Amino acid sequence: MKGVHPQVAAILAERGAISTAEFPRLSSTLARLSRAGLLANPLPGVFVPADDSSPLCRLRAATAWSAPSGVIHGRSAAALWLGEPLPPILEVAHPSLRSRAGVVVRQQRITSPFVEVRSGIRSVTPAYAAVELAATDDGQACCEVLRRGLATPADLEAALADLRGSRGQVVRRRVVTAAAANPWSFAELRLHRMLQSAGITDWVANSPIRVGGQLLVPDIRFRRTRLVLEFDGRSSHLGSTQFLADRERQNLLEAAGYRVLRFGWEHLDHPEYVVPLVRQALRAT
Numbered sequence: 001m002k003g004v005h006p007q008v009a010a011i012l013a014e015r016g017a018i019s020t021a022e023f024p025r026l027s028s029t030l031a032r033l034s035r036a037g038l039l040a041n042p043l044p045g046v047f048v049p050a051d052d053s054s055p056l057c058r059l060r061a062a063t064a065w066s067a068p069s070g071v072i073h074g075r076s077a078a079a080l081w082l083g084e085p086l087p088p089i090l091e092v093a094h095p096s097l098r099s100r101a102g103v104v105v106r107q108q109r110i111t112s113p114f115v116e117v118r119s120g121i122r123s124v125t126p127a128y129a130a131v132e133l134a135a136t137d138d139g140q141a142c143c144e145v146l147r148r149g150l151a152t153p154a155d156l157e158a159a160l161a162d163l164r165g166s167r168g169q170v171v172r173r174r175v176v177t178a179a180a181a182n183p184w185s186f187a188e189l190r191l192h193r194m195l196q197s198a199g200i201t202d203w204v205a206n207s208p209i210r211v212g213g214q215l216l217v218p219d220i221r222f223r224r225t226r227l228v229l230e231f232d233g234r235s236s237h238l239g240s241t242q243f244l245a246d247r248e249r250q251n252l253l254e255a256a257g258y259r260v261l262r263f264g265w266e267h268l269d270h271p272e273y274v275v276p277l278v279r280q281a282l283r284a285t
Contacts, residue, residue: 004038005029012049015120016060019067020045043100055079055086060120062090062103070094071110071122077129078141080121081150093124114162127155128162131176135168139175140186147184181205187231188219190268195220198275200282203229212252225285226258229278233265259285 004012008026011018020027030047033039039047043065048057059072059080072080074091089102095109114128123129130141130151145151153176160176163169178196182205183189192205203222208215220229230250250260261281267274 004033008033008039008047015064016052016057017046017048017064017120019047019064022064022067043103056119056121058086058090058102059123062092063120063122065100065103066092066094066097066105067122069109070097070105071115071124073106073110073124073129074132075129077123078126078133080123081126081129082141082144082148111162114159125151125155125159127151128159131156131159131163131172134172134175136171138171138186139178139183139189142175142179143183143186143189146179146182153180153182182207184219185231185233187233187265187268191220191229191231191263191274194268194271194274195278198271198279200275200278211256211258214252216249216252218253222282222285225282226256227278227281227285228253228258228260230260230262231264232262 005026008018008029011023018026018030020030023030030039034041034047038050040050040052041047042058042061046061046065048061059076062072063070071093072090073093075087076091078084079086089104091106092103093106093108093110095107097105097107099105110124110128114125116123116125124132126145127150130145133141142151142156146153146156156176156179160169160172163172178189178192181192183192184206188205195201195203202224203220205220206217207221208217209221210216218228219231221227230246232246250262253260259281261277263274
């Protein structure tokens with residue numbers, strides 16, 4: 001950084017933010033650079049490059065301010081892991097700090113197995129963030145971290161156990177129990193719940209099989225019958241390339257003796273259509 005003290009520049013290059021608590025000897029230098037407009041001071045005792053207003057910079061500043069015990073959690077951590085827009089107010093877990101403008105603090109210590117540090121940002125793991133949100137998002141973040149391979153059902157179970165005693169745990173338990181079936185989208189989760197509520201069992205979700213020399217991953221495959229259920233999402237199946245790939249995949253399954261039933265978003269609101277059709281197909285296969 002041009003015009004910035006070499007040691008300050010090196011620390012910012014490595015961490016993206018610097019705090020006077022960690023580097024007290026640089027306090028006067030940081031204050032001078034801030035007055036000169038080269039550094040910004042978004043949180044007490046924390047300095048970042050004045051020309052960096054990125055979401056990652058906000059997270060690094062919150063990490064530096066709350067070091068060494070503070071951890072980004074909740075919606076803020078989920079946004080980081082899933083590449084979504086950061087909420088206007090960041091969420092930090094810390095055993096004693098108080099909330100500040102732009103940062104709300106939950107006074108709690110996150111245990112080390114559920115903390116990751118990357119690129120100068122200390123946050124909860126994807127599984128922990130998703131399970132936290134399960135109390136209010138009905139499992140959407142859990143499905144997304146499973147789909148992206150950021151967590152396993154076992155990871156979700158471990159995070160749930162660590163959150164015991166917190167508000168919303170009854171809802172979280174329901175979501176994590178459903179996530180044991182490995183849904184890769186919220187729509188798939190709803191379809192799983194529909195089958196489970198109807199007592200339709202003996203199926204696996206997103207479990208790979210080899211068909212016609214290719215490795216396929218059906219949305220739902222029944223173990224003892226050659227029946228597959230596929231869900232057509234609103235966005236992922238609109239393109240012509242995806243449409244063609246879906247048909248080729250279905251052709252491979254049917255040529256190998258599988259019967260394929262396809263469902264869309266609208267069907268999720270009509271179990272009176274889905275459940276009898278699945279039962280009829282099970283009887284016929």
